[in-house]
Amino acid sequence: MEGPNQEKNSASIGRRKFLTLGIGTVGAALGATYVSLLGSFLNPPAASGATELQSVGNLDKFPVNTPTLVSYKGSGVEEGVYIVNLGSEGVIALDFHCTHLQCAVNWVAASKRFICPCHGGVFDLKGTVLAGPPPKSLRRRVVKIEGTNVLIGGMLV
Numbered sequence: 001m002e003g004p005n006q007e008k009n010s011a012s013i014g015r016r017k018f019l020t021l022g023i024g025t026v027g028a029a030l031g032a033t034y035v036s037l038l039g040s041f042l043n044p045p046a047a048s049g050a051t052e053l054q055s056v057g058n059l060d061k062f063p064v065n066t067p068t069l070v071s072y073k074g075s076g077v078e079e080g081v082y083i084v085n086l087g088s089e090g091v092i093a094l095d096f097h098c099t100h101l102q103c104a105v106n107w108v109a110a111s112k113r114f115i116c117p118c119h120g121g122v123f124d125l126k127g128t129v130l131a132g133p134p135p136k137s138l139r140r141r142v143v144k145i146e147g148t149n150v151l152i153g154g155m156l157v
Contacts, residue, residue: 053144053151056083062091062150065125067107067114069096072141072152080104081141081152082114084125093141093152094127100134114138 056070062085072081080096094114098105103118113130114123122131127138142153 053142053153056081056150056152059085059091059145059148059150066109067094067125069107070152082107082138083143083150083152086126091143091145091150092126093143095139095141095155097139098134099129099136099138100132105138 054072056072062068062083064085064087067082067084070081070083072079082094082096084092084094086092096104098116098118098121100116100119100121103116105114105116105121105123107113108115112125114127115121116123116132116134120132121129121134123134123138124130127140129135129137140156142156144151144153
């Protein structure tokens, strides 16, 4: 009576251990992948801005203290960038991705703020975090003015 039952118990315990190890291994691999992807979203590699400068228009196209969304083709992918002419303080280029989870931020002229529609992040004209979950200011891109031509490039580190 013990012989056949004992064989079945040994086989089922072996399967249970196998499944436990298999599920644990798959879970660990998925967790590691998730953490690495999250890290790449929160800290993307900086682009070399000096070699990738692209013209986005004349300076008169960008009114003072009014962010203008332009498209920039960096790394072969078209991206949104806000050009902000700060008058005597110069021109800055802000990446339009929220630093929380990379949602596209919108300039809301009525409140004079950038607002992220996903989780309520709020940034001022210069991209500084004012409210919400974003961990840091909007990322800036390299800006160079040649005569009246505005050139932008990769992310500043």
